[in-house]
Amino acid sequence: MVEPIRRSTREEREEWIKYANYNLFNLHSNQVFIDLLTDSGTGAMSDKQWSEMMIGDESYAGSSSYYKLKHAIKDITGFDYFLPTHQGRAAENVLFSTLVKEGDIVPGNSHFDTTKAHIEFRKAHALDCTIDEAFDTTLDHPFKGNINLDKLEKVLIDNPKEKIPLIIVTVTCNSSGGQPVSMKNMREVSELAKKHDIPVYYDSARFAENAYFIKIREKGYSDINIRDIVKEMFSYADGMTMSSKKDAIVNMGGFIGLRHKDIFDRASVYNILFEGFITYGGMSGRDMNALAQGLYDGTEFDYLETRIDQVAFLGQLLKEAGIPVQYPFGGHAIFVDAKRFLPNIPKEEYIAQTLAVELYLEGGVRGVEIGSIMADRDPETGLNRYPDLELMRLAIPRRTYTNDHMKYIAASLINVYERRSKITKGLRIVKEAPILRHFTVELERV
C-alpha cells in the first residue's frame, strides 16, 4: 500500500510548530513530510499479514486467532504462557501490577520511558546499570546495550531480595540508542540473577533486531539462524513484555510472555481488569492474526538485513558529513548527539528538543527528543533530571521509506549542521504534566 506525503514551505512550518507549542507530538501528520517520530506502529504490513486480517476470529472467548497467536509466541519465544495486551505499556502495567510494590527497586540496562514511568508511578525505583561505554557516542563498542554486571551485582547485594521483584533487560536498548545486548551478557545476567534468586524479564520490543546484531557481531553466532538466536535469548529470561508495534510490525498490539503458571494466574486478574478477557486482552481477532504472522515476518534474516542496512545508510551519510551520531548505529534509529551538535545551547534550554524543532523547520522531518524533557523531573526532589546523553532520535518506520528519503533526511540535517553556530537559543517549558511530560509539554522560544 502506498501513502502520499506532503511537502510544505518553511513559513508554513514556522506557523505550525508555534501553534504546536514547539512540541512535535502536537503536529498534524499532514504537516510532516518525513515522519521519524517513532518506529512504533508505523511500519507497513505484508501481504500475508493483510490476508490474516481477513480471517480473524472475533469470538469473545477462545477464538482461533488467540490460539494462532499463542502458538506463534511459543514457537518464536519458547514461552508457554502469554497474555495479550493492547500495546507494550499495557503489558508493563499488567506485569508491574502483579510484581512491583512501593519502595521496590527494579534494576535494568536502561529503562525505556514508559517502563520507568510505570515503575515510578508505583513509587518504586527504576535503576539503570548501563555500561559506561554507552555514554560515549564516539566509542565503537558492539554491544552498548549490555548491563554493567558489577553495578547490577552491587544493587543485588546492597538491597534485601524482597525489594527487588525483577531485573529488566531491554533488547535492543532504546534509551541508549537502539543498542543491542550480547548473548554473553544475557547469559551472565541470568546466572547472577539465579544466584540471587531474582527473576529476569526482557522488555522485548526489538528482540529480532537484537538477534540480528548477535548474528552479525558476536563470536560463534554467524552460522546460527535468527529464530534459534531468539530462542536462546529468551531461554535466559523468566518472561517478557512486548510492544508488538515494533519488531512484530503491526500497527497496534502487545503481550506478556511467561514461563511460570503462578505468575500467569496472578497477572490474568489484572489483564481482565485493565485490558480485557485473557484470550483477547485489548486486541481484536484480526489484530492477533496479523501479529502472529508479524512475528514470523519480523524474524526473517533478509528482512532484518534490509532494514538495519537502511538505518545504517542514513547513519553513514550523517557520519560522513561530520554530524555526531551514536556509533555503532542502532537497530531502529539514528541517534544524534545533540550536546555535540549544538554546543552553544545550555542544558536548561533543552538541547535535543531545540535540534528536533530546527530539523522540522529545515525540511519538515519529524524526529523526537530523547533527553532531559523525556527524563522527567525526579519524583522525590521535583528537580529536572539531565541525563548524560541528550539525543535526537530519527526512528525509521519498517518497510515504509526508500533510501531516497534517507538522502533527503540527511541533506536536511546537514543544512542545520552548517548553520549550527547561529543556533544559540533554545526553549523553555511553559506547561508540563507530572509524568511522561514529553508527550504533552508546551514550550516557547527563549
Ligand SMILES: Cc1ncc(COP(=O)(O)O)c(C=O)c1O
Ligand atoms: C523499549 C520499549 N519498551 C516499551 C515501549 C512501550 O510500548 P508501547 O508504545 O507499545 O506502549 C516502547 C515503545 O516505544 C519501547 O521502545
